[in-house]
Amino acid sequence: MxxxxxxxxxxxxxxxxxxxxxxxxxxxxxxxxxxxxxxxxxxxxxxxxxxxxxxxxxxxxxxxxxxxxxxxxxxxxxxxxxxxxxxxxxxxxxxxxxxxxxxxxxxxxxxxxxxxxxxxxxxxxxxxxxxxxxxxxxxxxxxxxxxxxxxxxxxxxxxxxxxxxxxxxxxxxxxxxxxxxxxxxxxxxxxxxxxxxxxxxxxxxxxxxxxGTFQEELDEEPPIFGVTTPLRSWNPLWANVQFYAQLAADARRTTSWRDKLKIWFMPTGWRPADVAARYPLSKPDLSQFRKFDVPLSLAQQLYVGSQFGLYTLLGSYLLSNGDVLPWPALIVGWAWVALGLFVFGAALENRPAALKLEGLRLAANLPLMALAPVVGLWPVTSTGWAVLLTYTALSAIAVYCARGRFTRLAGS
Known part of the structure; x- marks a missing residue:
């Protein structure tokens, strides 16, 4: 269970x-x-x-x-x-x-x-x-x-x-x-x-x-949370591939064929000597530690937060029905969720392309909704279409009204 x-x-x-x-x-x-x-x-x-x-x-x-x-x-x-x-x-x-x-x-x-x-x-x-x-x-x-x-x-x-x-x-x-x-x-x-x-x-x-791996939390040494190679991103897809990408880059750069394989299984932080010399990685000074942050207006926070809440419901639907949905439905549902989370990450980072990506996400809802009954994700009714079209229109209006604020922050 x-x-x-x-x-x-x-x-x-x-x-x-x-x-x-x-x-x-x-x-x-x-x-x-x-x-x-x-x-x-x-x-x-x-x-x-x-x-x-x-x-x-x-x-x-x-x-x-x-x-x-x-x-x-x-x-x-x-x-x-x-x-x-x-x-x-x-x-x-x-x-x-x-x-x-x-x-x-x-x-x-x-x-x-x-x-x-x-x-x-x-x-x-x-x-x-x-x-x-x-x-x-x-x-x-x-x-x-x-x-x-x-x-x-x-x-x-x-x-x-x-x-x-x-x-x-x-x-x-x-x-x-x-x-x-x-x-x-x-x-x-x-x-x-x-x-x-x-x-x-x-x-x-x-x-x-x-x-021998226990360490007590010390009053004189408050924990500073995070990793020594900071993510510096709000994108969940990049979060999952960041370190794989670093390992792959080092494996590609090294001239030693042995090290190209060895790097994956070595102790954490190990890098081929030739790569470490040519591409050194600097570790942050914790005495000057600053959390990664991006300026966000209240409108942005409310918009992304509410949109994310809807995608959480979609994820919950997939989770609760995962045992009965066919594989094509799970794949389409996963892609729908992943696209949304990727776009929300770009919005939280004020990426210059965030508005265009949000427009793409809203437009993609229509073909995804049409595909849903074909793959068995859920039966689509006229009410479902009405709800989706209303949601898409309201979201587009909200983005249009806030576009100036998004653009100013992204350019700052």
Missing amino acids: NFILYAVPFFFVLIAVELLADRWRKVNNYRVADAINSLSTGVLSTTTGLLTKGVGLVTYAFALDHLALWRLSAESVWVWVFAFILYDLCYYWLHRMGHERNILWAAHSVHHQSEDYNLSTALRQTSTGFLLSWIFYLPLAVIGVPLVVFVAVASLNLLYQFWVHTRHIPKLGGFEWIFVTPSNHRAHHAQNLIYMDRNYGGVFIVWDRLF
């Missing part, structure tokens, strides 16, 4: 509660563009997962059928407890290697790119982790953990990790010794040298204490 689908409404309720806590405490842990970017990567990840979830499930089921040493019963409470603990141990090693190897960091870095730390950061997930993450969970299949138990404990593990992405909860005393908490996970998300590559557990921090 996948509990994530049922938890999504509670995620947004808790984000609203955190925003109220911000106001009550007179702090500001949210920026509109950053939060939308984090949520956009989450929407892109979940919709991409509808197309790629078979990779993990099929490989696990295959290993269970052909490599399992025992057949554990899903009816046993102890099997569930054992699977929950073992899953978190496997997650620890996946997470640790995700920080320590280039190819795995390319996927996992998405989750760390935000320079804010709040509950929306928890939903900031990779769309490419499915490529290699399944390898780390094969021990559960070899031991014979049933597929239904594996899926359930994976969902519970991910659910637990949501609440630790907040700055409002202090240290929790003895609880800190066994479980991952907001305090030790804040340290994990920091780019300060003392905190880097620490605290990998998902539920249990005991793995870090056992394997």
